[in-house]
Amino acid sequence: MSGVTMAAEMAEQPVVLSALLERRDRIRSALQLMLPSPLCGATLVARGSSDHAARYARYVFEIAMLRPVSLAAPSIHTIYGARVRCDGYLAVAISQSGRTPEVVRVLREMGEAGAATVAVVNHGDSPLAQAASLVVGLEAGEERAVPATKTFTATLLALAILAEALGPVPWDEADLGRLPDAAEALLDDAAPARRLAERLAGADRVVVTARGLLLGAAEEIALKLRETTGVFAEALSVADMRHGPIAAVTPGVLVVSVSAPGPAASGIEAFEDELSSRGVEVIRIGPAGDLRLPAAMPEALQPVLATIRGQQLALATAQALGLDPDHPAGLTKVTLTH
């Protein structure tokens, strides 16, 4: 059956997350030792799936460090050649392979320009690791399927651990420790995604919505669906939707809505109801959703679990369509953008 590799790598996630948690104290201490003072802000450098993890970090870092955080625009460095001064900044680059040339170049230039540099990377001997002062290795093992799964959720956890070194975070000491078991429980519950696969397989337009801390997971779910099934899926924040794109959400569009208990939940539920009343079909990923998330996990850690639900949906939909999600047409594992 197709998707064997992707499924196997998804199944490794609890073990990978557990192993990363064992290095939690060391990672936090290492980051604390290198933080600039005074701290101006932080910037994240990434592409593809890693950019969705960066979106997550953009929220948790800013909430923890209480200084502005940005997503770097690589072309400012690589195409326009601007020499941006980065003293007072923490720069974190994210890449599974550590070999995307523009990501390596931007992190190196930021370090030369004064930033404290960190690489979150699965390949510890990669050019990106060599360009960073601190390397947070995911140690997830080789990822062979083209769609990133275990490296993506491990990256989210690595970024959550880094956030703990930046200031107060919206979760307790014990919550992170419960993530591997929570991931395992979801992975053991693959039937709901298989039941929904038929509906997704028939859709030709999908919008994945969320807000705030879950937006990065929504982006990743949209990309997984797109990579593995070829469906036209995109992610939009609920707030951005209301400023125009909602005009194109008609009953022919399938909406996948991602939510978790927390301050963003009420706005998302109101939006789901509004779409339903307009005849738009909504698949809910959330504590009371079609694809369940555990109600007790803090919102800021739910992106790991919501992503797993999205992986299940993408895998099951690709299989329902008779496609091979391990090797999507037109894609390679390492994308060499400059």
Next chain:
Amino acid sequence: MSGVTMAAEMAEQPVVLSALLERRDRIRSALQLMLPSPLCGATLVARGSSDHAARYARYVFEIAMLRPVSLAAPSIHTIYGARVRCDGYLAVAISQSGRTPEVVRVLREMGEAGAATVAVVNHGDSPLAQAASLVVGLEAGEERAVPATKTFTATLLALAILAEALGPVPWDEADLGRLPDAAEALLDDAAPARRLAERLAGADRVVVTARGLLLGAAEEIALKLRETTGVFAEALSVADMRHGPIAAVTPGVLVVSVSAPGPAASGIEAFEDELSSRGVEVIRIGPAGDLRLPAAMPEALQPVLATIRGQQLALATAQALGLDPDHPAGLTKVTLTH
């Protein structure tokens, strides 16, 4: 005929741009007087079309000031209640109406937290104007059609003028002055968009691509098409496309590619050729494109002109579909997200 208001407001753009240029020196001086020292960075606060203008500013500001620039995530302030310290930051909020509650609140909080605050706004007596230390009024006159046109291009010009106060910019003194005439010339050349409208009207998926300085314009063009025609249009950077979404760009998808002479052009042309060779239909907005841009204008100012091409395309496509672009279904002029 439908779209009368949108067409009339598009036609006002050269006059609006000229009037804004007359205030250029005053705007630059006012910003220079209030800049923090030392300067940590800048952050932009916006939603909807204004957020696409913010994307443009994210590039030109960083290239000019050589410090990191971020797009604010409003929910960090409004939903998660984080009190982000903003000393050393320039905060620029953008809103046509000046009445989107979350934009007003975020700018006010950033000011209270130490940022130097600027509002780029069409309504000088709005809550957003009251929350800012410096108000850059667009003075574009009332905009009645729901899709922003003259206020959007005026915002781009206002942001370019602000960038001139931040450091060296990639255009000459005279280039800005030539923008109104260049806009007029494009507006007098509406036939090409009408010829392309038929092809767009038949598309159910559109991807608008660009890179770097033109990415904000690509986002705005995608939103215009979506608002006015209901077509499923989205914008993606060429680099991001290669990291996954390209898998869903099959011959059924129409690509609108935006480019201008400059360091990003060769990468975009290679991408256009690659798509064409895969059987994907590409509509080119650029100096040698289906929708022409003047070859002599610097890339950093082309977003104003590329946007006008997109407006023409959206208007003509809506009319070809028998839709009223002045009042798209489900949208209002002021969107009150919190």
